Amino acid sequence: MRVSELVAASGVPLATVKYYLREGVLMPGEATSATQSVYGDEHLRRLALIKALAGVGLPIGRIRSVLQLVDRPEHSIVETLGRAVSELPPYLDAPDSDGDDYSRAKAAIESLGQVYDPRFTAVAQLERALRAAADVGIPMTDERLEVYGRSVRAIAEYDLAMMPEPADEAIEYAVLGTAMYEPIIAALRRLAHQHIASSMQTNAEHPERPTR
Amino acid sequence: MRVSELVAASGVPLATVKYYLREGVLMPGEATSATQSVYGDEHLRRLALIKALAGVGLPIGRIRSVLQLVDRPEHSIVETLGRAVSELPPYLDAPDSDGDDYSRAKAAIESLGQVYDPRFTAVAQLERALRAAADVGIPMTDERLEVYGRSVRAIAEYDLAMMPEPADEAIEYAVLGTAMYEPIIAALRRLAHQHIASSMQTNAEHPERPTR
Numbered sequence: 001m002r003v004s005e006l007v008a009a010s011g012v013p014l015a016t017v018k019y020y021l022r023e024g025v026l027m028p029g030e031a032t033s034a035t036q037s038v039y040g041d042e043h044l045r046r047l048a049l050i051k052a053l054a055g056v057g058l059p060i061g062r063i064r065s066v067l068q069l070v071d072r073p074e075h076s077i078v079e080t081l082g083r084a085v086s087e088l089p090p091y092l093d094a095p096d097s098d099g100d101d102y103s104r105a106k107a108a109i110e111s112l113g114q115v116y117d118p119r120f121t122a123v124a125q126l127e128r129a130l131r132a133a134a135d136v137g138i139p140m141t142d143e144r145l146e147v148y149g150r151s152v153r154a155i156a157e158y159d160l161a162m163m164p165e166p167a168d169e170a171i172e173y174a175v176l177g178t179a180m181y182e183p184i185i186a187a188l189r190r191l192a193h194q195h196i197a198s199s200m201q202t203n204a205e206h207p208e209r210p211t212r
Numbered sequence: 213m214r215v216s217e218l219v220a221a222s223g224v225p226l227a228t229v230k231y232y233l234r235e236g237v238l239m240p241g242e243a244t245s246a247t248q249s250v251y252g253d254e255h256l257r258r259l260a261l262i263k264a265l266a267g268v269g270l271p272i273g274r275i276r277s278v279l280q281l282v283d284r285p286e287h288s289i290v291e292t293l294g295r296a297v298s299e300l301p302p303y304l305d306a307p308d309s310d311g312d313d314y315s316r317a318k319a320a321i322e323s324l325g326q327v328y329d330p331r332f333t334a335v336a337q338l339e340r341a342l343r344a345a346a347d348v349g350i351p352m353t354d355e356r357l358e359v360y361g362r363s364v365r366a367i368a369e370y371d372l373a374m375m376p377e378p379a380d381e382a383i384e385y386a387v388l389g390t391a392m393y394e395p396i397i398a399a400l401r402r403l404a405h406q407h408i409a410s411s412m413q414t415n416a417e418h419p420e421r422p423t424r
Contacts, residue, residue: 052348078413082406090395112400114407122402129395136264136388140396147370149404151363152397156404158359160412176348178402183302183341184352185364185401186394188324190334192361192368193390194294195326200372201290 003029006039010047017047025050025064049172056179062087066175073167080167081174086121088179092128104130111142112149155185215241218251222259229259237262237276261384268391274299278387285379292379293386298333300391304340316342323354324361367397 006029007014020026026046029037049070053063066087073080102118105127109116117123130140140148159177163170218241219226232238238258241249261282265275278299285292314330317339321328329335342352352360371389375382 048349055344055348076413078406078409081409085402085405109403114403115410117406120403120406122399122406126396126399126403129392129399132267133388133392133396136267136392137260138385138388138392140393144370144374148367148393148397148400151366152400153404154363155360156401156408158356159401159405160408162356173350174405176350178405180341180345180348180350181352181360182398182401184338184345185360185397187334187338187341188361188364189368189371189394189397190297190390191321191326191332191338192365193297193371193386194290194329194332194334196368196372197290197293198327201288 001039003037003039006043006047009044010051012047012051020047020050023060023064025060025067052176056176057089058087066171070168070171073171077167077170080171082120084171084175085178088175090125092121092124100124102127104134108140108145111145112153213251215249215251218255218259221256222263224259224263232259232262235272235276237272237279264388268388269301270299278383282380282383285383289379289382292383294332296383296387297390300387302337304333304336312336314339316346320352320357323357324365 001009003014003017007017010017012020017026021028026043029039029043031037046067049067050063053066058066066084069080069084075083100118102116102123105123106116106118108126108130109123133139159181163173213221215226215229218224219229222229224232229238233240238255241251241255243249258279261279262275265278270278278296281292281296287295312330314328314335317335318328318330320338320342321335345351371393375385
């Protein structure tokens with residue numbers, strides 16, 4: 001297809017397609033003259049992936065990093081997945097001048113029976129989030145961590161069980177699934193709060209009702 | 213204590229304290245002269261709460277709304293909690309010109325056996341998140357929804373069970389707990405992914421190991 005057809009089929013504006021070509025994240029088409037190229041389904045698939053990554057907040061440099069991993073997974077699949085997911089937001093500032101203190105995250109991860117590895121960017125995210133909760137007066141207790149950890153583990157096991165086999169599809173699934181399902185989980189939790197609170201109120205208003 | 217002591221004890225800069233006084237979110241101190249006032253523990257507690265709400269991204273108008281609910285809960289506790297939590301981000305744009313279409317969220321909520329009520333802001337958040345996942349080619353399946361819903365429900369039940377009794381503390385807990393524990397849950401999921409993927413790799417590398 002010509003570039004105008006690629007624009008129509010992908011829904012990505014021409015200026016943006018040209019920008020992705022210049023930045024090297026979209027591979028060039030096959031030149032048919034000095035000014036024209038033709039594009040195929042692989043360009044359409046790549047544009048859809050770039051659009052999705054941009055949509056979850058990745059700047060162009062991080063999109064390029066993820067695509068390099070999709071195109072040339074150099075390491076074990078586990079390490080490649082870890083590298084790809086680490087390109088996702090949230091992007092944390094440089095560590096404090098007193099170095100990386102991940103003591104809260106380390107204790108939490110070990111109490112869940114998982115291996116602590118400070119190279120995972122999620123360790124820094126967890127440390128930051130644990131510290132913020134403590135700062136506002138609602139620190140994670142051991143009991144809450146146990147309840148959250150068990151439930152999150154069930155979600156993560158399902159996520160991994162559903163991962164497609166080919167390496168490039170697995171990376172795409174890991175990055176998009178991590179990013180796209182996080183807001184769904186957050187919304188489901190808020191809705192469950194409302195639902196449970198409403199049920200508690202109904203029971204409190206009708207104490208004469210037998211609860212058996 | 214004097215305002216300088218309030219600044220020192222709270223860690224909130226003087227200019228910010230004055231701004232909160234002007235905006236009416238921090239109640240005035242007791243005037244001891246034309247230019248001096250004294251402040252008490254209630255000012256320190258209020259400043260800590262304002263700081264926490266600002267820290268999770270609430271603009272001043274929404275901080276004021278939450279504090280009004282904390283100070284004068286007018287409705288049932290369930291309705292007040294819902295109103296307070298609805299002041300939290302994410303803030304969604306106005307609905308599409310074709311009106312509110314929450315059909316994906318409605319189907320998901322009903323399949324979880326919960327009551328659909330479009331007045332909850334989390335319904336719009338869920339709709340948006342479900343649509344975004346479908347747009348990038350990884351729509352929520354019924355099975356995934358069931359797994360996620362069951363796990364999130366366990367978390368939400370624990371959250372509600374731990375809610376303090378007095379109405380003002382319950383509102384504060386609901387708002388801060390919703391906001392502060394969301395990034396913890398997201399980080400725990402990413403860490404569980406890494407942990408499970410690493411275990412799978414170890415097993416795959418040692419197929420001769422008995423798995424019993």
